[in-house]
Amino acid sequence: xxxxxxxxxxxxxxxxxxxxxxxxxxxxxxxxxxxxxxxxxxxxxxxxxxxxxxxxxxxxxxxxxxxxxxxxxxxxxxxxxxxxxxxxxxxxxxxxxxxxxxxxxxxxxxxxxxxxxxxxxxxxxxxxxxxxxxxxxxxxxxxxxxxxxxxxxxxxxxxxxxxxxxxxxxxxxxxxxxxxxxxxxxxxxxxxxxxxxxxxxxxxxxxxxxxxxxxxxxxxxxxxxxxxxxxxxxxxxxxxxxxxxxxxxxxx
Amino acid sequence: xxxxxxxxxxxxxxxxxxxxxxxxxxxxxxxxxxxxxxxxxxxxxxxxxxxxxxxxxxxxxxxxxxxxxxxxxxxxxxxxxxxxxxxxxxxxxxxxxxxxxxxxxxxxxxxxxxxxxxxxxxxxxxxxxxxxxxxxxxxxxxxxxxxxxxxxxxxxxxxxxxxxxxxxxxxxxxxxxxxxxxxxxxxxxxxxxxxxxxxxxxxxxxxxxxxxxxxxxxxxxxxxxxxxxxxxxxxxxxxxxxxxxxxxxxxxxxxxxxxxxxxxxxxxxxxxxxxxxxxxxxxxxxxxxxxxxxxxxxxxxxxxxxxxxxx
Numbered sequence: 001x002x003x004x005x006x007x008x009x010x011x012x013x014x015x016x017x018x019x020x021x022x023x024x025x026x027x028x029x030x031x032x033x034x035x036x037x038x039x040x041x042x043x044x045x046x047x048x049x050x051x052x053x054x055x056x057x058x059x060x061x062x063x064x065x066x067x068x069x070x071x072x073x074x075x076x077x078x079x080x081x082x083x084x085x086x087x088x089x090x091x092x093x094x095x096x097x098x099x100x101x102x103x104x105x106x107x108x109x110x111x112x113x114x115x116x117x118x119x120x121x122x123x124x125x126x127x128x129x130x131x132x133x134x135x136x137x138x139x140x141x142x143x144x145x146x147x148x149x150x151x152x153x154x155x156x157x158x159x160x161x162x163x164x165x166x167x168x169x170x171x172x173x174x175x176x177x178x179x180x181x182x183x184x185x186x187x188x189x190x191x192x193x194x195x196x197x198x199x200x201x202x203x204x205x206x207x208x209x210x211x212x213x214x215x216x217x218x219x220x221x222x223x224x225x226x227x228x229x230x231x232x233x234x235x236x237x238x239x240x241x242x243x244x245x246x247x248x249x250x251x252x
Numbered sequence: 253x254x255x256x257x258x259x260x261x262x263x264x265x266x267x268x269x270x271x272x273x274x275x276x277x278x279x280x281x282x283x284x285x286x287x288x289x290x291x292x293x294x295x296x297x298x299x300x301x302x303x304x305x306x307x308x309x310x311x312x313x314x315x316x317x318x319x320x321x322x323x324x325x326x327x328x329x330x331x332x333x334x335x336x337x338x339x340x341x342x343x344x345x346x347x348x349x350x351x352x353x354x355x356x357x358x359x360x361x362x363x364x365x366x367x368x369x370x371x372x373x374x375x376x377x378x379x380x381x382x383x384x385x386x387x388x389x390x391x392x393x394x395x396x397x398x399x400x401x402x403x404x405x406x407x408x409x410x411x412x413x414x415x416x417x418x419x420x421x422x423x424x425x426x427x428x429x430x431x432x433x434x435x436x437x438x439x440x441x442x443x444x445x446x447x448x449x450x451x452x453x454x455x456x457x458x459x460x461x462x463x464x465x466x467x468x469x470x471x472x473x474x475x476x477x478x479x480x481x482x483x484x485x486x487x488x489x490x491x492x493x494x495x496x497x498x499x500x501x502x503x504x505x506x507x508x509x510x511x512x513x514x515x516x517x518x519x520x521x522x523x524x525x526x527x528x529x530x531x532x533x534x535x536x537x538x539x540x541x542x543x544x545x546x547x548x549x550x551x552x553x554x555x556x557x558x559x560x561x562x563x
Contacts, residue, residue, distance in 0.1 A: 006352035010338075018340055097336030101397070104300040105353045106326040 003107035007115025008122070011089075015123050024085055025127055028077055035073040036134045039066045062144045068222050070134060071152040075218060078160055079188055085123070086167025087181035089116050090249070094175035109249045113168070113242055120164045128156060148224035155221025158234035162214060163188055165241035172248040188214070253278045253435040254299070254405060258308035261294055261459075268294045270459045271308070276452070278404075281431055283450035283467075284439035285551065290456040292439035293333055296409050299437070300330045313404050326355060329398030329434075333409040335390055339383035343374060343393055346382060347400055354401035364400055372396040372426065388419035395426065399434075406430060408438040412445060424449050443551055455551065480542045482512040482526055486535030494533060498525050510538065 015021040043065045050060060093099040102112055138144045163184075170184035171177075195213030198206040210216050214237070217230040254276040261269040269291045276282045284292045297303040299310050301317040301324060310317040315324040338346055347365045356364050369378055372392040377385060382393060391411065398406055411427065412420045428449055430436055440446060446453045447467040455463040455470075463470060484491055488506060495504045495514055500522055503515040516522050523540055530537045 002355070003353060006349060009352075010341075010349045013345070014338070014340065096339075097332055097334055098338060100297070100302055100332040101330065101336060101350075102353075104302050104325055104328065104330045104332075105350075106322045106355060107353060108322070 003105075003111040004115040004118070007102075007107075007112055008119045011116055011119035012122065015119070020085070020088075021123060024081060024123075025130070028081060028127060029130060031077050032070075032074050032131055032134070036066075036070055036137075039070055040137075062138060062142050063148050066138065067135070067144055067148055067152065071156060071222050074131065074156065075159060075215070078156075078163060079192065080185075082124075082160065082163035083167050083170070083181040083184040083188065086120060086164055086184060087171055087177045089120065089168050090171040090245075091175050091177045091180045095177075103249070109246050113246050113249065117164060117168055117242060117245075120168070121161055124160045124164065125157070128153065128160070145224060148222065151221045151224040151226055154226060155218045155230075158221075158231070159214060159218050162234055162237045162241075165238040165245075166191075169241040169245045169248070172245045253313060254282075254437065255311040256299070256308070257310075259295070259298060259305050259310065260307040261291075261298060261303070262306045267459050269298070269305075272456075272459075272461045273308075274454060274461070274464060276435055276437065278435055279431060279433075280451040281427065281436040281438065281449055283446040283453040284437065284456060285441065285443070285446050285453050286439075286456035287441060289458075291459040292441075292456055293409055294459075295456070296330075296332075296407050296437070296439060300328055300407055301325055326401070327403050327405055329401065329403040329406045331394045331398045331406075331408045331411060334413075335394035337382050337390060337393060337397075340381065342379055342381055343385070344369070344378040346393065347396055350397045351400045354403075356401050364402070368396040368399045371399065371429075373422075388415055388422070391415060391419070391423060392426070395423070399430070402433075404435060406434045406436045408436065410440055411438055412440065412442065420445075480514040480516065480522060480526065481539065482514055482530070482537075483510050483539035484512070484530050484535050484537050485510055486530075486533070490533070491530070491535060494529050495526065498522060498529060500525075 043060070043062065046065070047060055049055075090099070093102065103109070135144065135149045166187050167180075167184040170187065171180040173183065174180050191212065191214045193213075195210045195216050198209035198213075201209065211233070217233050220227055220230060256275070257273050259269055259272040260267070272295065274282075284295060286292050294303065298305045299312070299317070301310075301321050304318065310324075312324040313327040315327065317324045338349075341349070344365060347368060348361055351361045351364050352358075369375055372395055374389070374392055374396060377389055382390065385393065395408070395411065398408070408427070412423050415423060424445065427436060427438065438450070450467060452464065453467050453470060454461055482495065488509075492504050492506060492512065495501060495512060500516045501514055502517060505513045505515075507513055514522065514526065521542070523542060527537060527540055
């Protein structure tokens with residue numbers, strides 16, 4: 001436990017003593033803020049049109065028009081940025097030779113994997129906390145569905161943790177950061193779009209392809225549904241990737 | 253303290269280490285000597301548990317590196333080749349991290365770090381970012397990191413490489429001081445380093461252990477001869493013949509005008525006899541000096557000769 005904590009602290013320090021955390025936060029929040037602004041502005045415009053023509057206001061729905069697309073958009077930014085956050089996690093250590101010091105210290109490779117995964121996850125959670133500003137603004141001027149927002153956040157957390165797990169796995173394969181980023185991006189995007197292949201086949205194959213798609217599971221969280229099968233999916237995705245990471249580290 | 257038995261490391265078609273065995277007692281400094289690619293780094297990586305051996309075992313302070321990796325690793329301080337460091341960290345927080353990683357109890361971390369900062373003469377730079385330090389200071393941070401959990405065994409891979417002469421002397425002095433509390437293994441391809449700091453030396457060549465002894469003994473035992481340089485004015489052939497007749501001389505070689513190399517059996521000092529011979533013949537004696545066989549010669553001798561020279 002102490003070793004995990006030591007690795008966790010060191011990693012977190014690395015994020016904040018280098019420009020990594022700040023760049024990630026600024027870019028993510030800038031893009032996220034832009035999406036939030038344009039979605040809200042569009043919603044606002046429609047509301048004004050509806051009042052002008054005395055159209056029935058109940059067709060307008062903040063959850064459908066702002067919350068849902070916002071979290072899908074944030075998810076896409078995440079898909080693009082997470083490989084860049086995670087690419088250095090092991091590749092950098094290998095390149096600099098520090099890996100040799102870590103692996104000859106009296107810690108198990110599991111402790112290393114856990115410490116590094118948790119610190120990246122913690123950094124990501126900090127980022128999510130800042131994005132709470134968006135729903136907060138919605139609550140100030142309207143009444144969105146709290147359940148859907150809470151579900152979306154749980155979904156974001158799980159999907160982000162999955163990206164991190166896949167990214168650390170890719171990083172443990174190589175000492176080249178670009179190779180790590182390209183590998184994890186390719187892997188994640190494949191898991192996003194693999195559900196499309198489900199349209200061309202039938203029966204169980206279609207179900208299976210849909211089931212392994214990262215984004216299919218995210219969809220229900222944004223609807224405010226927390227189903228155990230989605231939790232199981234994300235936890236197994238994370239667990240399997242961390243397992244592979246550990247294996248690759250021991251392989252050398 | 254360190255026991256290595258029949259260590260063999262094979263890569264698919266390359267034998268990096270071939271059946272190496274040795275023991276190192278407490279409180280001594282062992283040098284791994286060998287040309288680049290001889291297997292020094294591989295041997296050290298296996299000793300520290302970073303690489304698994306193909307055959308054989310390594311015991312550090314009684315713990316087998318493979319079956320008890322955590323205890324064995326706890327007993328080792330390791331400075332890998334090229335001194336990897338987290339260059340964006342400050343010296344002090346880097347050492348604190350390393351102490352925590354090596355299970356130094358929370359309350360003692362500050363003390364342990366203070367101690368190595370003192371020991372490795374880093375007192376002027378604990379707040380500096382490692383990236384901004386000179387190579388010499390970085391090397392000391394590397395050694396400090398290996399020492400921070402006060403391990404009984406220290407393994408240093410080329411600790412003086414890339415340093416200037418002043419820094420080399422400092423680092424060597426530091427390593428010598430460590431001997432009282434730690435057992436040290438260091439690798440080098442610089443020969444004077446071995447005679448300067450090591451109690452014992454192991455010469456590796458192409459993965460094989462070709463010699464193991466104290467540096468001084470190694471020279472004598474392996475070369476089996478003593479050499480004397482003589483410079484004298486006089487008829488060259490006569491001098492050569494006269495020198496060859498002295499009892500104990502095994503060979504005379506001329507080198508340029510007036511210079512002679514006399515080889516003799518070890519442990520008989522012929523200087524007096526040579527001086528006498530030259531003076532009695534009325535030649536002029538200009539210089540007379542016994543030259544020790546240098547480690548360089550031993551080294552070359554060993555690595556160019558494939559056969560085993562171990563007793």
